[in-house]
Amino acid sequence: xxxxxxxxxxxxxxxxxxxxxxxxxxxxxxxxxxxxxxxxxxxxxxxxxxxxxxxxxxxxxxxxxxxxxxxxxxxxxxxxxxxxxxxxxxxxxxxxxxxxxxxxxxxxxxxxxxxxxxxxxxxxxxxxxxxxxxxxxxxxxxxxxxxxxxxxxxxxxxxxxxxxxxxxxxxxxxxxxxxxxxxxxxxxxxxxxxxxxxxxxxxxxx
Ligand code: 5GP
Numbered sequence: 112x113x114x115x116x117x118x119x120x121x122x123x124x125x126x127x128x129x130x131x132x133x134x135x136x137x138x139x140x141x142x143x144x145x146x147x148x149x150x151x152x153x154x155x156x157x158x159x160x161x162x163x164x165x166x167x168x169x170x171x172x173x174x175x176x177x178x179x180x181x182x183x184x185x186x187x188x189x190x191x192x193x194x195x196x197x198x199x200x201x202x203x204x205x206x207x208x209x210x211x212x213x214x215x216x217x218x219x220x221x222x223x224x225x226x227x228x229x230x231x232x233x234x235x236x237x238x239x240x241x242x243x244x245x246x247x248x249x250x251x252x253x254x255x256x257x258x259x260x261x262x263x264x265x266x267x268x269x270x271x272x273x274x275x276x277x278x279x280x281x282x283x284x285x286x287x288x289x290x291x292x293x294x295x296x297x298x299x300x301x302x303x304x305x306x307x308x309x310x311x312x313x314x315x316x317x
Contacts (some may be wrong), residue, residue: 116144117302118225119210119293120218123233124263126245128279130163132233136210136285143293144202146211149175152190155250165195182224185216187259192217202242208293210271215269222272231289232273236280238263245313 114200121179123129133145160166167175172191175181184193194211202209211221222228235241241263245256270276275292279285296302 114206114297114302114306116207116209117293117296118199118203118221118228119143119208119296120228120230120312121210121233121289122215122230122266123266123274123279124235124241124266126241126248126263127233128233128244128282129233132279132282132285132289133210133212135282136289139286142208144198144209146194146199146202146209148192148194148211148213149181150190150192152192153240154299160223161274182272183213183217183220185214185220187214188255188262194221204301207285215266215272219269219272227296227299227301229293230273230275232276232294233279234270234276263270 118202121129121133129240137143137145137228147161147163147165149167149172151167151169152164154160154164154166158164158166161225169191172184172193174194175193175195176184180196182196182199184191186192194213194217199209199211211217213221218230222230242256245259247253251259277285277288300307
């Protein structure tokens with residue numbers, strides 16, 4: 112029986128290295144689909160509309176919310192971010208595991224709507240390294256870096272809501288850890304109810 116893909120939420124402090132990790136995971140395994148969010152934030156240098164994000168106006172974002180085109184959305188440091196519903200549903204039906212790289216408010220909303228979602232939290236080895244990565248990335252102004260570090264401190268309070276924490280000090284190790292955790296989630300009894308019922312029926316007919 113073709114198992115429906117599972118939902119995986121990946122969160123982590125700004126500067127934790129999630130973007131690099133996601134790219135490496137997608138390159139190595141073709142069984143995953145990375146959801147592309149809509150956002151009202153301005154593109155950074157090198158970001159392409161439809162690849163990193165769908166960059167939309169405030170009005171457009173509002174209409175997506177009103178038309179229930181998003182499965183969740185949240186505000187993060189002055190901008191809105193949301194997950195388009197269509198893509199997620201199509202990819203899951205096609206058997207792909209769909210990865211949502213979203214912040215904590217969205218993660219909690221998704222878990223409430225879809226209790227079998229796997230929630231993973233990525234962190235650098237320590238706070239100093241986080242600041243170093245944010246500064247050396249050079250894509251944000253000092254004000255925004257400060258706001259993002261403040262937000263990281265707030266998000267750190269909610270880490271226990273996640274199923275697993277992954278410490279990102281080596282990309283290759285991290286990719287493998289992510290892959291194994293996601294694959295293990297497929298074997299959870301709550302994700303195999305159809306199979307369990309099938310076996311039960313077969314046993315009853317023996
Ligand atoms: P950035 O501006 O650095 O690309 O993203 C800022 C934060 O927004 C990150 O924590 C990222 O994971 C989160 N984010 C990106 N897309 C979404 C989304 O669709 N929904 C929610 N709730 N958060 C998102």
